[in-house]
Amino acid sequence: MQAIDKLSMLDNTVRSLKEYIASDDVKVGDKMPSEIQLCNMLGIGRSTVREAIRVVQAMGYIEIRRGTGTFIISKESQNSRMNAVRWFKKEEIKILEMLEFRRYIEPYLVRLAAKRITKDELENLDEIMNRYAAADCQGDAVGLIVLDSKFHSAIAKATHNHVFISVFDELMIFLNEYFTHSTAVRIAENKLHEIPYQTHKKVYAALCQHDEVKAESEMRAHIDRTIDKMTNAAQDKDCE
DSSP states (O other), rough: OOOHHHHHHHHHHHHHHHHHHHHHTTTOOBBBHHHHHHHHHHHHHHHHHHHHHHHHHHTTTTETTTTEEEEEEOOOOOOOHHHHHHHHHHHHHHHHHHHHHHHHHHHHHHHHHHHHHHHHHHHHHHHHHHHHHHHHHHHOOOHHHHHHHHHHHHHHHHHOOHHHHHHHHHHHHHHHHHHHHHHHHHHHHHHHHHSSSHHHHHHHHHHHHOHHHHHHHHHHHHHHHHHHHHHHHTTTTGOO
């Protein structure tokens, strides 16, 4: 039930931010309230506000200016693909380094998880996969972003290695931003259903069978596909 509550809270927060931006109380160019102010206004935690801001940014409503704040750049969703691709270009080296790290660490993590994963952890992954499928059918972009993150985090936790879990938690901070912008590109290109769900299913099936070799192979194929997608986005000539 925790996953459902978190997903609903994030979805409601994104909706609230969009309504605030669309209201007559603010105009394009105005500075958004700070994270702490938004927490107080909405009565929610800072992590949820931060995730919601990231989603709204990817949709093209706001722009985060380091050291200055977050500003409204549009009253309605527009240029989300251009904004996302520009982010890919700006962060290309950082993303490639992150994906390079993932290509070597995650196949080993999932191999270890296939060996150690418990019945309860498999049931949790099964719930994530079911909700992933539902979000895909409904075109729920926010749900896809959150559940993508939960899928990979659940695998890291299933290793039962606290060092790996701690390192992966740090990685997820940037990885969540990557998930958000890659989803924005798929929305803009009307390719939301071209999500990692099918490759996740293959990884999940291997985990259910406790097949270490298969799990490792499927995860590596998943990361390689991700690297190809990111490279294509960063090389997009339409958003120079």
